[in-house]
Amino acid sequence: MLSLPPSNEAESYDGVPLVRMPDSAEDLERLLEVLYNQPMLRLKRFDPNTPHVVKPLLTLANKYDIQHLRKNIVHTLEEDWRQTLSEWDELEHYAEGKAKTCYRDLDQYREPEEFPDLHLPEAASAIRLARHCNIPSILPAAFYHLSRITIENDWDKTHVTHTNDHIPEYTELVAGARTARWDLVTREDFVCLFLGKERMKTMVDYWGKGGNSAPSHPHPGTNKPECDYKNWLKIWGVVERKCQQSSDVLKTLSDVDDILTSAEKPTMCYTCDEAVTTGLDDLRNKIWDNLRNYFALPA
Template structure:
């Protein structure tokens, strides 16, 4: 079956203009650049994704500072794009990482997902009834497209999420005195667990539950 014309158009735009960095646009370009072995274009997209999802705590702190600055600025200029529109959505990035073998960005994605309340669904906040969630977005809330996550990914997340929630004094508010040390530990724990997890989606149920048990033992 021939490649969709729209996907080919995006591939040509990426080749002659600049590579996309948003997962929804990057997906068809990444798929075709992988299929036709356009190595340099695939690498450019991967490098952009790596920049979106820092590989070290120092770089992660820099990103957090940028998000905090943007969140504060948005309070005074609410008609500009909100924080959630300006920074990467994690679930779609995870799908790219899993589907196109980019495991190095999985640990920071998992770490970010741990901190997002389950109720903060991207579709609810941005599509279904934006008026109902305007106040949350104004406050700088982050969302995730939870429907994109699969069972094995949720199993990896749940134990560490429960532990992280234990450091919150109220929903979405961290007790930083308790959380500071644990926050760094969770980042590296998730890095170890995710990097050890099978990247292919055809992992057996036994493998999924083995990973789940290893996380629970931490």
């Protein structure tokens, strides 16, 4: 842009060509600061404010084709919004650990320093950024996470000065309840959100009724009590019911012991028991792999 030869109509200032840049001075200053003083942009891991911090930089990186800066930012966002189910599970364990630490402080009559939610990615701002700056890779995980959060848990209304004397949400926040900046969610993304939630539940229902790729009974036609087909159907009926009632299907399916206990688990042979566990794992992977389709997201 700066090296293009000037035309006869080009503006000049003090005898040199003038290039007008419509971007805000604050954003340009931040961009130049990163390029000259911080060539490797350092961003805090899992910071819920990362989308807000990087949006001006990413917008300018796209506009002026600064590829190394864009790649750096996108890489950080993809680490916050996991790309595989195993990575997602690791992040969930990290979140649970944060919640246990805060809850332990509360249990010992100490004021927790911060809520776990302040150390974990925030979905609504991430989705808004991904739409604005074309980062489709983070959308599936961000939409799934947002689908787990009740609209009553609004970031701006919740993260104010709390005391456990009169704020009912206080204990929930300490225990790991997540919030979202719901005011950033567009009408179109609300449609995608509700569509995805319905499609996930439909998928589980279809799977439980023996749909495509559903697990089949390991011992068809057997008369052994421990391999009774009715017991097999009973367990998958519990899976379907629990998922229909859950706002976090992936977490529900990961708790095999809870599912089997709720089914008043009959005596099962080792092969049947393993088939249930494998089936639940396969269903989790299938749901994760199809999040983009469920929420009608771009590739």
